[in-house]
Amino acid sequence: MLPFFNKSHFNFVLFINHKLRLMKVLVTRFIVFILIIIASIHLYQEEHSLKNKHWTYEGETAPEHWAEIEKDSDCNGRNQSPINIVEINTQLVEKAKDDLNIHYSPFTFINSVVNNGHSIQFNFERGDSLQYKNKVYHLAQIHFHEPAEHTINGIRYPLEIHLVHANEDNSYTVMAIVAKEGIESDIFEFLESFLPIEVNDEKTIHEPLDLTTLFPKDKSYFSYKGSLTTPPCSESVDWIIFKEPIIVSVEEVLKLKKNMPKDNYRNEQPLNDRIVELHLR
């Protein structure tokens, strides 16, 4: 028996079919729309998080990636620091041409100690300064790298101390002192008496310190033009690296190490066409 089918029924079926097709198109368009929205949000979040990524010493924000993370920095420049200093390749400068004069006073005050998450830093009040190539630079702060950043003849010492001096024109002279392990150092005992200190904490000190007791006996030094060893890696630094390491105890190195990120040193940078000078004193 044939089903009963009149004209109005046929029109009704056509109408339903048409509506279903329309709905199918609308649902497909809606799904595509939602997918585009999700993809856009994901892309935005990815870009946003890349911008907010802060440099560190490990993983995907380690020194090898600083140039990508810090877009406006000099981190992929040609005059970067640190470097490996090869003594036989250095240029010996005669004593008469030595233009470094250190003016440190035993009465300069340490203002505070801060753990900035990258290093332990002691901030100094105005007092210690140096004159280099006819410009005056004031000591601003000292901080530590464990192990050392500069290597000398391929040797990486357990510790490097940076004494950061700034000029009014935002150029820097950084003196670097490397340390090897041996007997205890009195000045390290004093500095470390303010540790431990948590990340982002600052402790006021306001005590005088004679920083000349930090220097090695032999004041011979290497010098070259380089950069800050942390972002923005600005290439406005005259480096002075003392040739002779000072001596600190294993415990003193360990105490600093515990308060800083693991291996807070930047990898070796190419020397390119720069010359490292050697000043014997």
Ligand SMILES: [Zn+2]
């Ligand atoms: Zn440093």
